[in-house]
Amino acid sequence: xxxxxxxxxxxxxxxxxxxxxxxxxxxxxxxxxxxxxxxxxxxxxxxxxxxxxxxxxxxxxxxxxxxxxxxxxxxxxxxxxxxxxxxxxxxxxxxxxxxxxxxxxxxxxxxxxxxxxxxxxxxxxxxxxxxxxxxxxxxxxxxxxxxxxxxxxxxxxxxxxxxxxxxxxxxxxxxxxxxxxxxxxxxxxxxxxxxxxxxxxxxxxxxxxxxxxxxxxxxxxxxxxxxxxxxxxxxxxxxxxxxxxxxxxxxxxxxxxxxxxxxxxxxxxxxxxx
Amino acid sequence: xxxxxxxxxxxxxxxxxxxxxxxxxxxxxxxxxxxxxxxxxxxxxxxxxxxxxxxxxxxxxxxxxxxxxxxxxxxxxxxxxxxxxxxxxxxxxxxxxxxxxxxxxxxxxxxxxxxxxxxxxxxxxxxxxxxxxxxxxxxxxxxxxxxxxxxxxxxxxxxxxxxxxxxxxxxxxxxxxxxxxxxxxxxxxxxxxxxxxxxxxxxxxxxxxxxxxxxxxxxxxxxxxxxxxxxxxxxxxxxxxxxxxxxxxxxxxxxxxxxxxxxxxxxxxxxxxxxxxxxxxxxx
Numbered sequence: 160x161x162x163x164x165x166x167x168x169x170x171x172x173x174x175x176x177x178x179x180x181x182x183x184x185x186x187x188x189x190x191x192x193x194x195x196x197x198x199x200x201x202x203x204x205x206x207x208x209x210x211x212x213x214x215x216x217x218x219x220x221x222x223x224x225x226x227x228x229x230x231x232x233x234x235x236x237x238x239x240x241x242x243x244x245x246x247x248x249x250x251x252x253x254x255x256x257x258x259x260x261x262x263x264x265x266x267x268x269x270x271x272x273x274x275x276x277x278x279x280x281x282x283x284x285x286x287x288x289x290x291x292x293x294x295x296x297x298x299x300x301x302x303x304x305x306x307x308x309x310x311x312x313x314x315x316x317x318x319x320x321x322x323x324x325x326x327x328x329x330x331x332x333x334x335x336x337x338x339x340x341x342x343x344x345x346x347x348x349x350x351x352x353x354x355x356x357x358x359x360x361x362x363x364x365x366x367x368x369x370x371x372x373x374x375x376x377x378x379x380x381x382x383x384x385x386x387x388x389x390x391x392x393x394x395x396x397x398x399x400x401x402x403x404x405x406x407x408x409x410x411x412x413x414x415x416x417x418x419x420x421x422x423x424x425x426x427x428x429x430x431x432x433x
Numbered sequence: 434x435x436x437x438x439x440x441x442x443x444x445x446x447x448x449x450x451x452x453x454x455x456x457x458x459x460x461x462x463x464x465x466x467x468x469x470x471x472x473x474x475x476x477x478x479x480x481x482x483x484x485x486x487x488x489x490x491x492x493x494x495x496x497x498x499x500x501x502x503x504x505x506x507x508x509x510x511x512x513x514x515x516x517x518x519x520x521x522x523x524x525x526x527x528x529x530x531x532x533x534x535x536x537x538x539x540x541x542x543x544x545x546x547x548x549x550x551x552x553x554x555x556x557x558x559x560x561x562x563x564x565x566x567x568x569x570x571x572x573x574x575x576x577x578x579x580x581x582x583x584x585x586x587x588x589x590x591x592x593x594x595x596x597x598x599x600x601x602x603x604x605x606x607x608x609x610x611x612x613x614x615x616x617x618x619x620x621x622x623x624x625x626x627x628x629x630x631x632x633x634x635x636x637x638x639x640x641x642x643x644x645x646x647x648x649x650x651x652x653x654x655x656x657x658x659x660x661x662x663x664x665x666x667x668x669x670x671x672x673x674x675x676x677x678x679x680x681x682x683x684x685x686x687x688x689x690x691x692x693x694x695x696x697x698x699x700x701x702x703x704x705x706x707x708x709x710x711x712x713x714x715x716x717x
Contacts, residue, residue, distance in 0.1 A: 169538060171576055292538045325538045328580050377533035384494050384526040385536075385594065386518050386550040396545035396558045 168328065170288040174219040177289045180405040181298030187412040188286040194416050195275050195282075198423025204274065206419050211278055220288045228284045229277065236276055243269040292324035294397070301399050314390030322378065330371060337366050435508075437602050437634045438470040438493055438524070442502035445488055445657075462488040464657035465502075470636065470650075472601070475628050477645035478638045479668075480654035481679040486638045489654070490606040493636065494526045507601050522551060525595030529607040531587035540582075540590050541566065541575040547598035558597075565593040568631065569623050585616025589623050596627065602634035603627070609641065617641075642675075643683050646704040653678055670702030685709050 171177075176184075195207060215222060229236075249264025287295065300317035307313050341362050342348065348359050445463040448456045462485045470476050480486040491497040492504050495511040507523040509516045525547075528534045537543025541562050548558045566572040569589040579587055588608050595603055605624065609617040621644060628635050637644065645651050651668045653661035655678045661668055668675070672690040675682050689703035689712075697716065703709050 169578065171539075171578065291542065293542050321538070322536065325536070329532055374530075374533050377528065377530055378536070380491075380496055381526075381528055381534035382536060382546075384496060384521060384528075385547040385598065386521050387546075388518065388550065392552045394549055394552050394555060394558065396542065396549055396555065396562070398555055 168287065169291050170220045170224060172219040172289075174217060174289065175404065176214070176218040176285075178404065179289075179408055180399055180401055181290050181294040182302055182399060183401075183405045183408045184286050184290055185295070185298045185302060187408060188283055190412055190416055191282045192279055194419050195278055197416075198419050200423050203419055203423030204271070206415070206422050207278060210415050210419075211281060214285060215281070218285055218289050220285065225281055225284060225288070229280060232276075232280055236273060239276060240269045240273050243272050292321045295324070296321040297395070297397065297399060314393075318390075326371075326374065329374075330367070333370060334363065334367055337363050435472045436469055436505070437472045437474070437507060438468070438636065439505040440466055440468050440489075440492070440502065441505075442467060443489075443492065443499050443504060444501035445485075445492065445497060446500045461657050463492070463499075466654075466657070466659050468652060468659060468662075470602075470634060472634055473632055474649045475635045475647065476637070476650045476652070477648035477665075478636065478652045478654060479640065479642065479645060479680060480638075481640055484654040484678075485657035486640075486654045487606050488657075490526070490604050490636070490638050493524050493602075493604050495520045496526075518551075522598055523600055524602045524604055525598055525600035527588065527591050527595055527603065527605045527608050529610050531584050531591060531611065534591050535579045535587060535594075538578060539575075540571065540577050540579060543579060543590060544593045544597050547594055551598060561597045561599070562593075565597040566590075568596055568627060569593045583616060584612045585619035588612065588616070588620045592620070592623060592627070596631065596633075600633065602636065604636045604638070606638045607640070608637075609639065609644065617644075640680065642669075642680055642686075653680070655679075665704055666702040668702070669704055670700075 191210075198204070198207070215225065244261055244265050245259055247262060247265035247268045248260065249262050249268075251263045252260055253263055253266060254261045290298070296317040299320070300313055303311070303313045303317075338348065346359060346362055348356070348363075351359070443463055443466040444461065446459045446461050449458040449460060451457045464485075466485075466489060478486050478489065488497065492499060492511065493506055495504075495506075495517055498512060504511045506520045509520050509523070511517075511520050535543050536546050544562045544565055545558050548561050553561065562575075563572070566575055569592050571586065571589050571593060574582065574586065574590075579590060582590065592603070592605075592608075603624075608624075609620050612620065624635060624637065625647065627633060637648065639645065646665050646669075648665055651661075651663060651665050652659050653668060653675070660678060661671070661674065669682075669686050672682055672687060683704075685706050685708075686703055689699050689709050690701070693699045693701065699709075699712055703712075
């Protein structure tokens with residue numbers, strides 16, 4: 160079950176999206192996330208949907224793979240939906256049970272919020288699926304490079320992120336292994352209330368932390384053995400250079416953002432959602 | 434031939450501390466070790482757990498610095514801070530745990546990590562990555578994620594990562610200890626091929642005696658000291674002594690030794706099964 164978490168993992172494939180400069184993908188993802196909150200009408204959602212589907216198609220990442228990444232955030236999604244459903248009081252009352260009231264506005268807000276969140280997760284996980292974590296950190300490093308002047312250790316932070324990303328699957332596998340080992344020793348991880356469950360996590364977390372520190376130690380040694388000494392004097396195997404397709408991607412993104420804003424707003428006021 | 438690795442009265446001590454960080458004693462992990470390894474040699478260092486062999490390996494790469502004595506790698510004293518990166522480039526190191534030494538999330542990026550740190554030009558990095566991956570036979574996996582590889586394949590990637598730095602000497606610190614027999618054979622074959630084609634000095638640290646039969650020289654360590662030194666045949670002929678140093682002597686060697694003691698005309702230090710079979714067949 161724990162291995163189903165696909166957020167933050169790279170999905171190797173050969174697509175245009177995979178080949179794009181990571182900086183383009185970072186900036187465009189940011190744009191896309193903001194754009195999801197710039198429209199308030201059904202046509203706006205349509206444009207966003209078409210765009211998202213097109214991008215997923217382009218990326219050659221299987222649709223089911225992206226959906227699998229949603230699973231861990233379903234709880235969050237449900238909570239948001241429930242809150243929006245019951246706490247928004249707008250328009251006609253649809254259902255009223257005891258103190259719970261569902262209004263037309265609430266229903267709409269809930270549905271659209273859910274769609275927004277799903278699109279948000281799909282869009283941002285698509286970025287990590289198509290960008291190697293190293294590419295991602297290279298992109299972040301390069302975009303944040305100006306911060307170096309105010310003494311932000313940009314390279315170090317980027318390196319830490321890429322290592323963290325590399326070890327996510329390894330630590331997940333390890334967690335799985337430790338859980339099985341503890342279950343085999345009679346640990347009860349399923350029953351009891353939340354507090355008891357939390358307490359039963361201790362015999363899993365302690366060995367996990369011990370091993371994580373051990374790994375960190377080993378990795379630091381391995382990096383030093385391979386002459387790692389910070390960002391100074393380091394060259395890049397894959398230096399970032401904008402190519403034609405990167406400018407094209409920026410252009411496409413600009414067109415999409417403009418379309419979403421224009422179409423989203425061009426509809427008469429009264430059918431705006433909220 | 435030039436001396437590749439040379440140690441002189443090398444001593445390394447750990448400080449033992451109590452809970453309040455007071456030094457309560459010192460323990461010697463390495464005790465007066467003098468070894469000399471020539472360029473192009475295949476040298477094996479044998480020893481059971483805690484014999485100090487891994488601590489010795491870490492000195493060859495300046496990860497640890499000697500408490501007393503000196504280590505020269507490729508003519509450079511590991512103590513000189515300005516030579517640190519030269520030393521580490523000359524003596525590449527492969528560690529035991531395949532997962533904990535791969536930094537990249539794609540095979541080729543990991544192999545490029547070393548050259549990047551050395552400040553090699555981008556085009557040259559690509560050449561080196563390709564060459565190194567070819568040398569270890571992992572070129573078809575260059576776009577793969579290391580997480581999906583087997584242990585043996587991961588170790589080969591780690592070896593490629595070291596070769597890409599163009600070292601003169603490769604130190605392998607128990608590279609097969611966490612592998613299954615298939616992975617172990619895979620890694621050893623790769624090391625053997627590298628030694629023949631790239632002509633690098635190979636220092637293999639292990640506790641498996643079977644892995645050292647092709648070595649030019651073998652050092653046996655126990656309690657931080659080098660207790661035996663010689664060709665594999667010389668070492669393998671002293672079965673009793675090897676057992677005392679808690680090494681697992683291969684079955685063939687033990688069998689040959691027992692037969693010899695019973696009076697069969699078999700020479701000491703049998704290394705391979707085939708060798709014994711042939712000798713026995715010739716007896717009649």
